[in-house]
Amino acid sequence: MDARADERTVHPAMDDRSLPPRARILIAAQELFVRHGFHGVGVETIAEAAGTNKMTLYRHFESKDLLIAECLRGIAGENDSVWSLIDSACPNDPRGQIMTWLRSIGEHTPDGNHVGCALVNAAIQITDPDHPGRKVVEESKRAHRNKLVSLCQAAGYSDPELLADQLFLIVEGARVSYRSAGPDGIGANLLAMAENIMAAHEP
Amino acid sequence: MDARADERTVHPAMDDRSLPPRARILIAAQELFVRHGFHGVGVETIAEAAGTNKMTLYRHFESKDLLIAECLRGIAGENDSVWSLIDSACPNDPRGQIMTWLRSIGEHTPDGNHVGCALVNAAIQITDPDHPGRKVVEESKRAHRNKLVSLCQAAGYSDPELLADQLFLIVEGARVSYRSAGPDGIGANLLAMAENIMAAHEP
DNA sequence: TACTCATGTTACCGAACGGTACCGCCTGCC
DNA sequence: GGCAGGCGGTACCGTTCGGTAACATGAGTA
Incomplete structure (x- = not known):
């Protein structure tokens, strides 16, 4: 039904931990949301693209909707x-x-x-x-x-x-x-x- | 995350079977898709709004995506x-x-x-x-x-x-x-x- | 009556998703 | 050293969703 799950790597230099996890999550989420839509990408995909995991994502954002709102503010x-x-x-x-x-x-x-x-x-x-x-x-x-x-x-x-x-x-x-x-x-x-x-x- | 599931009734006179199921499904799907988006409404909701059920929907449309395409053609x-x-x-x-x-x-x-x-x-x-x-x-x-x-x-x-x-x-x-x-x-x-x-x- | 065909009904499957619990690790700091 | 807190990893839960199987029903027809 939705976008293909292939090739969701984001910024190549994302895996180096030069940025704190919250910033990496926001960058990855912005890119993925813009490309595949809000419904087309799950939180786990975002976390992996940011070089982290779902738990860390939820430590920084209450919910997916609030992550979306934060991306829009960005x-x-x-x-x-x-x-x-x-x-x-x-x-x-x-x-x-x-x-x-x-x-x-x-x-x-x-x-x-x-x-x-x-x-x-x-x-x-x-x-x-x-x-x-x-x-x-x-x-x-x-x-x-x-x-x-x-x-x-x-x-x-x-x-x-x-x-x-x-x-x-x-x-x-x-x-x-x-x-x-x-x-x-x-x-x-x-x-x-x-x-x-x-x-x-x-x- | 998504639209509220309240009040998804469509055309009131939809339940009378004056129209064949395929037409009723298309009408209901158009209305619901426009109001709640493609991801925001499931096939079962559409079928119920059309006064029929999911199986009949899938007898007339190969998949949800093709139903969407047919709605867009309409x-x-x-x-x-x-x-x-x-x-x-x-x-x-x-x-x-x-x-x-x-x-x-x-x-x-x-x-x-x-x-x-x-x-x-x-x-x-x-x-x-x-x-x-x-x-x-x-x-x-x-x-x-x-x-x-x-x-x-x-x-x-x-x-x-x-x-x-x-x-x-x-x-x-x-x-x-x-x-x-x-x-x-x-x-x-x-x-x-x-x-x-x-x-x-x-x- | 017997047959056909479209529809209604129910139950189910597998996958994906949002969100959480729990554990272990490592770093920094007193 | 010892402690705390941020983070990674994994397993899990409940729900929703797209899609399917199997069967019942009912109208029309020869």
Whole structure:
């Protein structure tokens, strides 16, 4: 029914114990969850991929659901740091920051596979409205949208909220289409679409 | 871990045997899969919701995965018939057809919950690249995109392919954001975003 | 009546999974 | 040395799930 259990090794240098078990578990869990989904990978697989075992995993995380939530917090934090990176790469250049962000969306992962947005995928996989991971996703998306609005305002575009939402939705649509329509599908020329929309909001 | 098992009754008139078991199973499976995800509902639950049992289910469907694929084919067919409906509602009015389609996206389901696009959700839940349901989703999305392109061409917009892809991605992004950011989030004023984009392509 | 065929019913199997108990080891620290 | 705590290893439990076997039932039909 589910993904093949073959080749679930994660980071090769994971087995050396340079990182404490909790960090190794989080890294392994993030990678495996993103690749195979929450239901597609069990806690024992995660523990083995982290070079430890199930008991140690449960010493650091109360349950699988809370491990999922912690992974989502980690992913949200990585997204935040991407914005910090962009900010320091194009200081005082909001338009350049938006363009840098847009260009980064189309980049392939090291293994050549698009997986879309891990937070969106999580929100779809989680059907329980009370799951601890859900509010992590919603909060991250809200912050992401606010960041985009402030950038569009700073860049002096007309109707910055409308533009920000347009860019946000196009990017969300493109990333989800990598999964639903294939990587060579509709999201291929995302940049041209975004530039066309931005041109309509040029002051 | 997963959705609550409470209240999985589907269509109330499902128990009367007006429909043959295979049709009842498909209806129940579609509804339950959309609401709780593929992993969140078992075949026995589906059979009971359809007013039958597991053995009859397996007499009509080789496996759960093939049942999933059949459900996706049914959903894709429903999407096609929506386009036929729109076509007959606005004959020879491609622009009106696009607008009608856009308006239909924001409508709520009878229970007031947005579930996004069932095919996209399926593509994200399915991690196996060889799953029989995957090609159903990809084919449906490709046809959907082609339909939009031909409508934009017929409406005389400049750069119809770019416009079609922009509209497609915005809608995909909005529908997925109903799940990731909540129904009152970014996709709320989808219509204004689309009209703004279309205005930029006015001939 | 006798036959066929789709369906209902029950029981079961093997595997996977989330989670726990228990033991032993090793390291660091007083 | 002695102690404590973090960690590895293993065995186990209860449950759920996909899928199957075997049999009963009931309607339609020749």
